[in-house]
Amino acid sequence: MTILSALGLESGRKVRYAMVGLGDITQEAMLPGVAHTGNSEVVAFVSGDLEKARLVGEKYGVTAFYGYEQFEQMLHSGTVDAIYLATPNWRHAEFAVPALKAGIHVLVEKPLEVSTAKAQEILDAQQGTGAKLMVAYRLHFEPATLSLIDKIRAGDLGELIAFNSAFSQMVSPANHRASNGVLGGPVLDMGPYPVNAARYVFGEEPTEVASAIGSRHPQAGLGDFDDTVAVTLRFPGGRIAQFTLSYYANALDSFVVLGTKGSIQMSPGYMYGVKLEQTIALGDAKSHESFKNTDHFGGELKYFSDCILNGSDPEPDGEEGYADVRVLEGIIRALETGTSQKLEPFTRAKRIDTETQKMMLSAKSPPELVGASNPARDKDTAPAN
Numbered sequence: 001m002t003i004l005s006a007l008g009l010e011s012g013r014k015v016r017y018a019m020v021g022l023g024d025i026t027q028e029a030m031l032p033g034v035a036h037t038g039n040s041e042v043v044a045f046v047s048g049d050l051e052k053a054r055l056v057g058e059k060y061g062v063t064a065f066y067g068y069e070q071f072e073q074m075l076h077s078g079t080v081d082a083i084y085l086a087t088p089n090w091r092h093a094e095f096a097v098p099a100l101k102a103g104i105h106v107l108v109e110k111p112l113e114v115s116t117a118k119a120q121e122i123l124d125a126q127q128g129t130g131a132k133l134m135v136a137y138r139l140h141f142e143p144a145t146l147s148l149i150d151k152i153r154a155g156d157l158g159e160l161i162a163f164n165s166a167f168s169q170m171v172s173p174a175n176h177r178a179s180n181g182v183l184g185g186p187v188l189d190m191g192p193y194p195v196n197a198a199r200y201v202f203g204e205e206p207t208e209v210a211s212a213i214g215s216r217h218p219q220a221g222l223g224d225f226d227d228t229v230a231v232t233l234r235f236p237g238g239r240i241a242q243f244t245l246s247y248y249a250n251a252l253d254s255f256v257v258l259g260t261k262g263s264i265q266m267s268p269g270y271m272y273g274v275k276l277e278q279t280i281a282l283g284d285a286k287s288h289e290s291f292k293n294t295d296h297f298g299g300e301l302k303y304f305s306d307c308i309l310n311g312s313d314p315e316p317d318g319e320e321g322y323a324d325v326r327v328l329e330g331i332i333r334a335l336e337t338g339t340s341q342k343l344e345p346f347t348r349a350k351r352i353d354t355e356t357q358k359m360m361l362s363a364k365s366p367p368e369l370v371g372a373s374n375p376a377r378d379k380d381t382a383p384a385n
Contacts, residue, residue, distance in 0.1 A: 015105070015305040018044035018066075018074055020095050021086040022056055025109065029272060030084055031060055033298030039305040043079055046071055046095075071095060075102040082308060084136075084301070085109060088176065090183045093118045096133070100125040105132045107304050110192045111328060112321030114183055119325045123318045134304045134314040135321035137196060138296035141303060143361060144276035146354045147291065148257070148264055149200060156282060157259030160239055163201055165194040165255035167270060168228075168246035173221035177247070185225040186245040187331055193270045194255060195327045198233060198241035200352055201257050206241065206327055208234040209341040212334035220248040231331055272296045292361070299360035306360075315350050315357070323348055 017034075019026050019042055034040050044064035045053040053065040066074040074080060075098060082105035085095055092113045096106050100122070112135050113119040126133045139145045151157065167190050171177055177184040199205065210233065214226025228246040235241060243255070254267035262282035268274050278289045300316075307314045323346060330341040 013309055014039055014041045015308050016041055016043045016079065016081045017301075018042075018046055018064075018080045018083045019086070020046040020071070020083050021088075022047045022049070022052055023086060026084070026086045027056060029297040030086065030301065031056070033295050033301055034060075036295050036298030037302035037305060039309060040301050044074060044077075046074060046083075072098060075099055075104055081105060082107065082132075082304075088180070088184070089188055090114045090118075090180075093121045096122045097125040100129055100131045100133060103129050103131050105304075105308050107134050107136055107301065108321070109136045110196075110321065111135075111188055111325050112318065113325060114188055116322065116325055116329050119318075119322045123322060126318060132304070132308055132314060133318040134300075134307070135316050135318065136297075136300055137316040137320065138272065138300050139193075139196075139270065140200075140316050140352050141294075141299035141357050141360045142276060142291075142296050143294060143358070144266065144269075144278060144289075144291035145200075146352070146358055147289070148266060148278065149352055150354055151264065151280075152201060152257065152259075153203075156262060157257060157264065158261030160202060160257065160259045162239065162258040163194075163198045163241040163243075163255060164258070165197065165241075165243035165269070166252050167193055167243065167254075168249035168252045170249070170251065171222065171227075171247040178222045181223055182225045182332060184223070185229075186227065186247050187229055187335070188328055190245045191229075191231075191328050191331065192324050193253070194231075194241070194243035194245070195233075195324050197255055197269070198235070198243075199323065199348075202235050202239055202241075203351060204235050204237070204239070205323060205343075205346045205348055206233040206235050207343055207345075209327070209330040209334045209343065210234050210240075211340060212331045214335050217248045222247060226335060229331070229335065231334075233327065294361045299357075303357065303360045315353055317350065319349060 034042055042062055045062055046066045047053040048068050050065050083099050085108040089111055092108050096108055099106050212231045214229045216226055220227050227248045230244045233241040253270040255269045256263055256265040265279040268276050275290050275293045280287045304314055330343050334341045
């Protein structure tokens with residue numbers, strides 16, 4: 001079998017997608033990425049603003065538009081194989097559940113949902129349908145991240161001890177994230193990044209939210225939620241993950257993995273539209289690696305379409321999404337109660353397949369947005385999703 005046939009490209013077949021939600025992440029990142037896949041096409045938009053849908057449709061040659069209230073009609077139109085779901089986090093189950101039950105494949109932005117109960121609704125809806133479900137963990141298709149995982153698995157850092165991260169952006173008070181309380185706050189919006197990173201670094205599931213403290217800065221002009229949150233997680237084997245999230249600090253996305261033989265710092269470590277970089281310390285020797293700026297979104301979409309076309313199951317599946325929501329929910333409980341939160345035992349069946357996911361890398365191409373804006377006050381800063 002050739003590489004092309006393995007990717008489902010040799011036959012020329014394409015998966016037909018409806019984009020559900022036309023905010024900044026769909027326009028700025030996913031729609032431009034479709035051209036880099038070779039196995040995917042967009043045939044419909046679902047939006048609460050049909051005029052915006054038509055304007056974006058003019059840019060991408062899309063002529064089928066549906067309001068949210070027409071979602072069921074779209075599902076049964078016979079013209080769509082899959083959806084890319086990028087509504088606000090708390091509306092994921094609302095669209096993912098009926099899509100899966102209708103046999104439509106779902107690529108949903110992270111987090112999978114805002115509670116384990118809602119996430120479980122999505123997982124239950126998939127059962128027995130034949131529809132595939134993948135959570136859009138774009139860093140699972142990014143070269144610096146895959147290189148980091150390979151180095152850790154090769155034992156370069158020795159026994160892993162700790163993970164430390166800072167992830168911040170100045171969110172505009174005009175953005176929807178500022179007016180939806182904890183549902184739009186940094187824990188659910190930005191938290192999936194360090195939580196997921198700590199999990200793929202350690203290859204384990206956290207057992208406890210040891211602490212979570214938050215602070216609110218009135219001068220930030222944001223809503224009724226903690227705009228800055230610091231978290232400590234316990235992992236098996238005495239490993240510890242600590243990270244700070246903020247909607248009111250200068251933009252930063254970095255993390256460092258500490259081991260008995262060395263360390264690797266990723267900075268940038270989470271964002272798209274920039275080269276991700278590693279600073280490596282092994283004993284007394286130090287080195288630096290800068291990786292190609294790839295299209296994370298085109299890569300993950302190409303991979304998901306390949307899974308659909310070839311009948312394989314995606315690695316960042318619904319269980320991967322549930323694994324993070326389980327932790328995020330514990331963080332929110334710890335913030336609300338001021339106490340540590342034991343997490344129910346959980347075992348993850350899959351881990352990142354670095355060799356397969358390296359095959360999905362492609363170029364980057366930023367567009368102009370229609371009726372949507374980057375959430376950051378600094379418009380040159382890419383959003384987190």
